[in-house]
Amino acid sequence: GDNRSSMRTAADLVAYKSVNDLPPQRDLMIHIDQKNETVLLPIYGSMVPFHVATIRTVSSQQDTNRTCYIRIIFNVPGTPFSPHDANSLKFQGSIYLKEVSFRSKDPRHISEVVQLIKTLRRQVVARESERAERAT
């Protein structure tokens, strides 16, 4: 399935080659770098990049105070739909970041982020599975 192919290639996909390739830091908010297929998350005052291929799902929720919550779940080995593969075997013993959730006061920004991540992820997964198919 989709997860399998994205996991297999996640090891080869690199968000940035050097520290200076990161986009200029604007506000400390979730940012999508479409060119580099990367999601940047504000963690403790720094923007932390995650390649979109490491992401499994993204969802958002809004409470009555118009506060928005966004949850990003990453690919980890050994869960249904992402069985152990070449990648997890190669990095045996690693600890995985599995999930992050953020709170935001800006529902429009959050729904935009969710849409962008979903679209970007779909594109990358489609491209990579096509590549895998061509290789076989």
Add this chain to the structure above:
Amino acid sequence: MADGQLYNNISLGGRGGTNPGQLKTDQRGIQWKKQGGGKAIEVDKADIVGVTWMKVPRSNQLGIRVKDGLYYKFIGFRDQDISSLTKFFQSNCGIAPEEKQLSVSGRNWGEVDLNGNMLTFLVGSKQAFEVSLADVAQTQLQGKNDVMLEFHVDDTTGANEKDSLMEISFHIPNTNTQFVGDESRP
């Protein structure tokens, strides 16, 4: 080295984002003041136990670990500031700053390192991010392999980030040997 040195546009990093200010060094230690007043930090040179440098996008980050386990992050140093500050720490505190590297590969697997109350997530021996366990409201074990950290809701006015971290969880496969059967978990 008796003379004080002033560094402008130095931000204090942390949970609620970054705050711009000014950093000063003198024979007593280092002082940081928030631009426009308000928050100030004074660190006596005798209390400094560790100093790190890290290259961050378009800037350099100074990390200062103090005796009681607190850890300060200052961002905004130019390349040429590194040598003067490194000299300062060497001659005044007898500490040689260590160099850390930032991971920008975008991977979500690596190692977890616990030092003082800081939890660092390392990807390929480079630092991806760090969080302070002092801000963790509770930890939960989910299933056999997942650990969730829930952060305090930070409503202080000092917070200037638009999106705030609420929860983070790590998956520790059975193949990991670092935290095997360790109930105190990360």
